[in-house]
Amino acid sequence: MRLKNKVVVITGGLGLIGSNFAETVLNAGGIAVVADINKTKFNAFYSRFSEYKQNLHCVELDITNNESIENLINYLSKKYGKIDALVNNAYPHNKNYGRKLENVEYADFSDNISMNLGGYFLMSKYFCNYFVKQGFGNIINISSIYGVIAPRFEIYDSTQMTMPIEYSVIKSGLIHMTKYMAKYFKGKNIRFNCISPGGVFDNQDIKFVEKYNSFCLNKGMISPQDLNGILIFLLSDESMFINGQNIIVDDGFTL
Numbered sequence: 001m002r003l004k005n006k007v008v009v010i011t012g013g014l015g016l017i018g019s020n021f022a023e024t025v026l027n028a029g030g031i032a033v034v035a036d037i038n039k040t041k042f043n044a045f046y047s048r049f050s051e052y053k054q055n056l057h058c059v060e061l062d063i064t065n066n067e068s069i070e071n072l073i074n075y076l077s078k079k080y081g082k083i084d085a086l087v088n089n090a091y092p093h094n095k096n097y098g099r100k101l102e103n104v105e106y107a108d109f110s111d112n113i114s115m116n117l118g119g120y121f122l123m124s125k126y127f128c129n130y131f132v133k134q135g136f137g138n139i140i141n142i143s144s145i146y147g148v149i150a151p152r153f154e155i156y157d158s159t160q161m162t163m164p165i166e167y168s169v170i171k172s173g174l175i176h177m178t179k180y181m182a183k184y185f186k187g188k189n190i191r192f193n194c195i196s197p198g199g200v201f202d203n204q205d206i207k208f209v210e211k212y213n214s215f216c217l218n219k220g221m222i223s224p225q226d227l228n229g230i231l232i233f234l235l236s237d238e239s240m241f242i243n244g245q246n247i248i249v250d251d252g253f254t255l
Contacts, residue, residue, distance in 0.1 A: 003028040003030030005029065006085065007082060007085075008032055008033065008084060011087065011090035012035075014038055022034050026052040030084075083134070104166075113170060120174060121177065132190070137191070140195060140235070141192070141195075144197060145196055156208065161204065178246065179244045182243050193247065195234070198216070200221065212253070222251060
């Protein structure tokens with residue numbers, strides 16, 4: 001029960017990683033607020049975690065919309081009288097996301113950067129305004145190994161996959177935004193840290209998986225559950241004096 005009664009907001013909470021984060025928070029005794037733009041899946045999510053119905057809340061959220069963010073904060077403030085932490089995990093992008101560099105249009109590049117990195121900025125800005133008044137707060141940004149190193153393009157050869165330039169730019173920007181905000185809010189009792197996962201297995205092309213795993217030390221591609229330990233640690237009071245850091249979980253891929 002390391003997160004007992006902690007109110008934790010998880011954006012993109014219905015996704016592969018986000019849903020695992022929600023379950024992790026619930027198992028640790030916390031209150032998981034699954035904030036996602038896709039409200040049509042809320043009922044199925046509640047059914048999946050029916051045993052935790054008292055501590056699970058699904059709330060519609062658009063991380064690029066001021067009013068949507070303010071409504072979320074006001075709702076939680078009235079319901080619980082506090083918000084302990086925000087996990088920035090959503091990954092919005094437009095319909096043209098995922099093209100190879102030579103096919104990326106300027107408008108699409110700008111749009112995807114704005115929605116994702118801009119959305120994380122907007123969430124952090126509004127939550128920090130609340131945290132300053134509250135007297136404490138904790139923000140965890142989900143970055144990536146490709147925010148730390150250049151992509152290994154060779155592992156995508158002979159597959160239909162690629163590594164979009166927007167992804168690397170967004171994830172590297174998140175790491176520095178984390179450090180910037182940690183320093184900016186010095187003395188305000190607000191913590192900012194990043195988790196940078198390696199590739200998460202999701203039934204990708206077997207050729208890609210084999211090439212990816214060849215750069216790892218033991219397991220290879222990680223599962224969402226491999227992030228549980230570091231998430232709970234950063235959300236708990238055990239990491240009270242860890243601030244402005246980026247923690248990589250990748251089975252040695254970046255070595």
